[in-house]
Amino acid sequence: xxxxxxxxxxxxxxxxxxxxxxxWALPVHYGSQVEEHHAVRQEAGLFDVxxxxxxxxxxxxxxDFLSELLANNVAKLKRPGRALYTCMLAENGGIIDDLxxxxxxxxxxxxxxxxxxxxxxxxxxxAQAEGTSVSVIEREDLAMLAVxxxxxxxxxxxxxDDADRGAVSALxxxxxxDSESLFIARTGYTGEDGYEMLMDASAATRWWEQLLEAGVAxxxxxxxxxxxxxxxxxxxxxxxxxxxxxxxxxLQWTVDLSDNRRFVGRSALxxxxxxGVPRKLVGLVLEGxxxxxxxxxxxxxxxxxxxxxxxxxxxxxxxxxxxRVPVTTGDQVxxxxxGREVPARVVEPPFVSAADS
Amino acid sequence: xxxIPGDLKFMASHEWVRVEEDGLLRIGxxxxxxxxxxxxxYVELPExxxxxxxxxxxxxVESVKAASDVYAPVSGEIVEVNExxxxxxxTVNESPYDDGWLFTVRASDDSELGQLLxxxxxxxxxxxxxx
Numbered sequence: 001x002x003x004x005x006x007x008x009x010x011x012x013x014x015x016x017x018x019x020x021x022x023x024w025a026l027p028v029h030y031g032s033q034v035e036e037h038h039a040v041r042q043e044a045g046l047f048d049v050x051x052x053x054x055x056x057x058x059x060x061x062x063x064d065f066l067s068e069l070l071a072n073n074v075a076k077l078k079r080p081g082r083a084l085y086t087c088m089l090a091e092n093g094g095i096i097d098d099l100x101x102x103x104x105x106x107x108x109x110x111x112x113x114x115x116x117x118x119x120x121x122x123x124x125x126x127a128q129a130e131g132t133s134v135s136v137i138e139r140e141d142l143a144m145l146a147v148x149x150x151x152x153x154x155x156x157x158x159x160x161d162d163a164d165r166g167a168v169s170a171l172x173x174x175x176x177x178d179s180e181s182l183f184i185a186r187t188g189y190t191g192e193d194g195y196e197m198l199m200d201a202s203a204a205t206r207w208w209e210q211l212l213e214a215g216v217a218x219x220x221x222x223x224x225x226x227x228x229x230x231x232x233x234x235x236x237x238x239x240x241x242x243x244x245x246x247x248x249x250x251l252q253w254t255v256d257l258s259d260n261r262r263f264v265g266r267s268a269l270x271x272x273x274x275x276g277v278p279r280k281l282v283g284l285v286l287e288g289x290x291x292x293x294x295x296x297x298x299x300x301x302x303x304x305x306x307x308x309x310x311x312x313x314x315x316x317x318x319x320x321x322x323x324r325v326p327v328t329t330g331d332q333v334x335x336x337x338x339g340r341e342v343p344a345r346v347v348e349p350p351f352v353s354a355a356d357s
Numbered sequence: 358x359x360x361i362p363g364d365l366k367f368m369a370s371h372e373w374v375r376v377e378e379d380g381l382l383r384i385g386x387x388x389x390x391x392x393x394x395x396x397x398x399y400v401e402l403p404e405x406x407x408x409x410x411x412x413x414x415x416x417x418v419e420s421v422k423a424a425s426d427v428y429a430p431v432s433g434e435i436v437e438v439n440e441x442x443x444x445x446x447x448t449v450n451e452s453p454y455d456d457g458w459l460f461t462v463r464a465s466d467d468s469e470l471g472q473l474l475x476x477x478x479x480x481x482x483x484x485x486x487x488x
Contacts, residue, residue: 034421312398338401
């Protein structure tokens, strides 16, 4: 039986269509995935993302430990509250996971990693931490909500007490506010402004109800997928995985090679960059009729590529996708959709930016 | 609760069949199916004149999240397809048994119709599926 988040009862009573999502019972939508998608682009939407894995790092030497574990450089987290997007690589340069790491007071850090990779990530992290004085603490006691959309911040501000409101309102993008009962970060996975909030599981229900009362629409994971794809954001397990490197995945910008810091995967990645990166991840806009889907073959003059994520974009009202193709692929390809070769244009994501919608 | 009109025949895979006055069969997907699929964004239909075989995939309905095959309830020849779905696939969500029909067929073997489910049997098959 799939695990329940602290908001399981709310999802059921609000009409969520529940599915098994990587071992968690979560709503795919509450009636219309498309309406929920538009709610986030135009107003504000609320997602239960309590299935995500929160890992705290405490003790002596966290910074050195994370500096070696992660491909981006935690030295950039000069003040508590700063957030950093990064990949965690295997020795061969393949991506074990992508995650956000936050600086916290007293030399501690917090990472939020994917749900589907929980066991693998924790095993890897704990193995790396062996013999160090770093404590790796999985925070199963916390629930996580994402509030996203042009009205998301105002909706949250209205529910904060005066002390928190001032600090949270002043947060820049990729900054977090760490108070006793609430950890709130101006980050997200939809391409819209908004917050990701961590709170004690027992407080999650109250937050959920109050945000709905404030006019924020409950949204399922279906809309989360179409939103993140419009924003050109990778999904672990589809667009990136251990067989792909950041250089092949539009994520080289997250890898910090600027000094001599040693980190897991660095030498393999440098060797690949020197030899030449064979593949790239591109955006596709379908020009004919149909819908791009994961696994479809991309046909071009070069060898074939593959669609890694595809959907119908509710904002653009046409099909979009991400595809891994040979690095020499030009700006026009075709995609094999059930035996039909449908033309597609190669574009640079994002497909939709917050300002367009 | 899904709407299941009593005058239609069904497949367990959620296609419905209506026998028209001229003897042609009109085919679509059930209210239950459109509800399961969610917002439809694309419908790929056969062409008029195509021959179809019972239980073969002959059309595709795509929602935002996935593509699903539509199976031929009977063998025969496609007579007409619902061209309006090219521009408004959501009609299948809004009116699955009327404006959202998919295609009509001239059946090649009338006995195949007898093998389909009636409304009551279809209702039962949905209930079993939900268990």
